[in-house]
Amino acid sequence: MNEEKKSINEDIKNLVIARLDVMPSNYKLSIGNEGTFTKRELIEHVMAEDNIGNQIVKMQFNFIKALTTGKFIQTLNQNE
Amino acid sequence: MNKILLVTRPKYDNGTEYLSVYASEILKEAKKSNISVKDFEEKEVNKENIEKYLASKNPKLLFLNGHGNECEICGHKDKIIFSLTNVNLLKNRITYARACFSASVLGCEAVKSNNGCFIGYNYPFSFWIDDKWSATPIRDKTASLYLMPSNEIVLSLLKGKTTKEADNISRKMMIKNMKKILAMEQKNEPGATGMLQILWDNYDGQVVLGNKDASF
Numbered sequence: 001m002n003e004e005k006k007s008i009n010e011d012i013k014n015l016v017i018a019r020l021d022v023m024p025s026n027y028k029l030s031i032g033n034e035g036t037f038t039k040r041e042l043i044e045h046v047m048a049e050d051n052i053g054n055q056i057v058k059m060q061f062n063f064i065k066a067l068t069t070g071k072f073i074q075t076l077n078q079n080e
Numbered sequence: 081m082n083k084i085l086l087v088t089r090p091k092y093d094n095g096t097e098y099l100s101v102y103a104s105e106i107l108k109e110a111k112k113s114n115i116s117v118k119d120f121e122e123k124e125v126n127k128e129n130i131e132k133y134l135a136s137k138n139p140k141l142l143f144l145n146g147h148g149n150e151c152e153i154c155g156h157k158d159k160i161i162f163s164l165t166n167v168n169l170l171k172n173r174i175t176y177a178r179a180c181f182s183a184s185v186l187g188c189e190a191v192k193s194n195n196g197c198f199i200g201y202n203y204p205f206s207f208w209i210d211d212k213w214s215a216t217p218i219r220d221k222t223a224s225l226y227l228m229p230s231n232e233i234v235l236s237l238l239k240g241k242t243t244k245e246a247d248n249i250s251r252k253m254m255i256k257n258m259k260k261i262l263a264m265e266q267k268n269e270p271g272a273t274g275m276l277q278i279l280w281d282n283y284d285g286q287v288v289l290g291n292k293d294a295s296f
Contacts, residue, residue: 023271026211027222028094029278032180032204033147033158036094055204062203062284063277072280076255076262 016046016060031055081172083296084116084139085238090125090146090156094209099145099178101217102227106143106234115238125155127166134169141174141296143234148179151186164189172196174243174294176233180204183287191290197243199233203285206278208271225261226279229253237296244292254283 023039030036034052037045045053066072087107089100100121110117118133125146133139144162147154155161162170163186170190176199177187183200190198207226213219229250236246258279265272 019274019277023208023274024210027271028209028211028214029206030095030098030209031206032095033149033154034204036209059203059206059277059281063280066280066284075283076258078255 012057012061013046013049016057017043019060020046020056029056081140082116082138083141084118084137085110085141085143085234085296086130086133086139087117087119087143088125088130088145088155088161089119089121090154091122092157094214096146097214098207098209098217098220098223098227102223102231103143103145103178105218105231106238109235110238113238120155123156125161126159127155127161130155130161131166131169139173141234141237142170142176144175144177144179144182146179148177148182148186150181150184153177153179153182153186162186170196170198174237174296175199176237177201178205178230180206183285183289187287187289195291195294197288197290197292197294199243199247199286199288201282201285202287203281205230205282205285207282208275208278222275225257225275226282229257230282240295242292243288243294247286247288250286251283254279258283 020039020042028036028038029042042056046056087103089103090096091100107117107119120129144153147158151164152160153162167186167189171194174197180201184202187198187200208222210220210222217223232250232253233246236249258276261272261276
């Protein structure tokens, strides 16, 4: 069970890192009072699994949830 | 309660610099519409100044920019301007807090047993910055995708829309921007998905608490 959980976390972590890695290098993410970060810094935080890294993973997870539940598509379509 | 817009614009890091510049667009619009405005900028954004102004002028609409957490909204250099100890000062007013997590506890307390409204976020308010434009944030088309829809909340309130309508107008702009980003993704522009997920988080985290029919 723990192995499975660990593996899922690793998969999500890798997905988040892959998504960050394709961001243009001149882009920075401002995350409220946590600060403003380059993609390299964001990747380091995700790898370190610290507060900022976990926050980034949460954001990614929230988006994946919206995609898989259909909430994202419903939201886009409601405006048409 | 007086028809005055109070704006807080701390400015001491990248994030607050962008918030401040985009909030200044609201000041221009308010001026055009002859709406009374009190703008607290940088060092002026402290608890003493804000509390004093609220007591003396009693403004109806508050547009708070800055860092925050579940229980606090900050002014200059992270000094707290609103917390659970003075949240009563937000009662019966319309507050839009462009600050992380501001709605989750403080916002709920602000609208308890009164006719006011609090618009804020249950998640962090985040945005991508294109560093090429960091010296002129208003020309940063990437940051605009996130900050213009949030500006739309206050612009709509200034035009007399209700808080619910203002939220809807802002949401529509966010959806429009999400579609713009999706079109970028279809053209294989790098980073589109990363941009989209942050805008989705702002969309999903934005909430209107209390009186949804309140207007300025």
